[in-house]
Amino acid sequence: MADIEDFLARRKQEGLLRSLKPASFRKGNKINFSGKEYIDFCSNDYLGLSFDPRIIEEIKKAADRFGTAVCASRLLSGDLDLHHQLERKVAGFKGKETALVFNSGYQANLGIISSLYGKGDCVFSDRLNHASIMDGIALSQAKLFRFRHNDTRHLKDLLEKQRAKFKKALIVTESVFSMDGDTAPLKELSELKEKYGCWLMVDEAHATGIFGDTGAGLVQQEGLEEKIDLIMGTFSKALAGFGAYLAASQLVVDYLVNTCRSFIYSTALPPAVIAGNLKSIELVEKEPERGKSLLSLAEYFRGCLSEKGLEVKGCSQIVPVIIGDNQASERIAFGLQQKGYWVLPVRPPTVPVGQARLRLSLNVYHDKKALEKFADDISKLKV
Numbered sequence: 218m219a220d221i222e223d224f225l226a227r228r229k230q231e232g233l234l235r236s237l238k239p240a241s242f243r244k245g246n247k248i249n250f251s252g253k254e255y256i257d258f259c260s261n262d263y264l265g266l267s268f269d270p271r272i273i274e275e276i277k278k279a280a281d282r283f284g285t286a287v288c289a290s291r292l293l294s295g296d297l298d299l300h301h302q303l304e305r306k307v308a309g310f311k312g313k314e315t316a317l318v319f320n321s322g323y324q325a326n327l328g329i330i331s332s333l334y335g336k337g338d339c340v341f342s343d344r345l346n347h348a349s350i351m352d353g354i355a356l357s358q359a360k361l362f363r364f365r366h367n368d369t370r371h372l373k374d375l376l377e378k379q380r381a382k383f384k385k386a387l388i389v390t391e392s393v394f395s396m397d398g399d400t401a402p403l404k405e406l407s408e409l410k411e412k413y414g415c416w417l418m419v420d421e422a423h424a425t426g427i428f429g430d431t432g433a434g435l436v437q438q439e440g441l442e443e444k445i446d447l448i449m450g451t452f453s454k455a456l457a458g459f460g461a462y463l464a465a466s467q468l469v470v471d472y473l474v475n476t477c478r479s480f481i482y483s484t485a486l487p488p489a490v491i492a493g494n495l496k497s498i499e500l501v502e503k504e505p506e507r508g509k510s511l512l513s514l515a516e517y518f519r520g521c522l523s524e525k526g527l528e529v530k531g532c533s534q535i536v537p538v539i540i541g542d543n544q545a546s547e548r549i550a551f552g553l554q555q556k557g558y559w560v561l562p563v564r565p566p567t568v569p570v571g572q573a574r575l576r577l578s579l580n581v582y583h584d585k586k587a588l589e590k591f592a593d594d595i596s597k598l599k600v
């Protein structure tokens with residue numbers, strides 16, 4: 218027990234102790250903690266769909282018709298037509314032959330990578346990939362090679378030196394990076410994967426709903442559906458639902474249904490969740506302009522921040538403001554909270570040492586005027 222206590226004491230002393238903070242209410246871009254209201258810059262509800270009455274209606278109807286839950290794995294009695302309807306919808310949306318729904322993005326990445334790859338195989342992973350991708354690789358026991366963030370020359374060197382020593386090989390990346398808000402060079406990655414005989418997996422958690430003609434993501438925007446073997450994404454961010462999916466070939470999905478432990482040994486998502494996910498894809502396809510206007514709002518906000526001399530990264534709805542020093546980022550985040558902005562510092566080990574930052578997520582409820590004032594408030598606290 219002593220080691221657990223020591224660990225927590227040390228974390229606290231370093232100002233890095235994580236703890237939960239329950240909100241009493243959240244809606245739109247407002248969040249309420251113990252009676253105080255803040256403008257929320259931490260939520261991934263980018264399109265503001267979490268209170269869309271059309272989605273809520275479908276969720277209610279499904280709960281009335283199918284009950285609260287299915288109480289079994291998909292392979293037992295938990296599989297409904299509704300799950301397959303969602304999978305057909307996702308396949309069409311993402312431009313792949315078929316799709317498989319997972320209970321969360323974490324479970325999807327863990328299961329997909331660890332079922333398809335094993336000892337004797339290798340995985341080339343962007344240094345900034347999400348923890349769930351890293352954990353999937355670790356569980357697979359494939360040999361891991363990390364390439365510098367978005368650095369296709371580094372990746373090419375690694376492929377040149379290492380690829381031939383292994384049986385199967387995977388290149389894996391996020392399409393929009395969650396901590397840097399930038400996008401992966403998907404076209405170059407797909408050329409490298411062809412040249413070196415690898416598969417390419419793309420995690421579209423933050424791109425779905427925002428990028429692409431019908432909001433399907435960055436793969437759609439770049440027209441690379443056919444080149445990318447495994448397109449993974451979540452319902453839990455812009456789609457304001459829950460769960461995740463893999464869009465891929467029928468062969469891959471059949472294989473995962475037979476081997477993927479995080480799919481097989483977990484209860485199917487409740488019908489109401491599935492129905493909500495279905496509706497939200499339909500809305501995004503019908504109204505993709507929400508994502509586009511969010512991107513132009515983010516572009517405007519980046520301009521405001523740069524004008525104030527702040528260091529800003531990315532090219533998406535995720536706007537990281539680099540502060541550098543851990544203590545300074547805490548002080549600024551706390552100062553912003555006192556002004557009514559819900560902003561948290563992101564520090565190592567989540568981001569590299571010396572790159573502590575404020576990670577600001579925009580959503581459709583933010584407006585230009587308020588963002589101008591916000592940029593001003595940040596710059597005043599920075600000095």
Ligand SMILES: *Cc1c(COP(=O)(O)O)cnc(C)c1O
Nearest residue numbers: 321322323347395420422451453
């Ligand atoms: C959020 C996220 C996940 C995990 O998805 P959940 O549905 O929240 O488990 C996976 N990958 C990336 C890049 C994410 O941002």
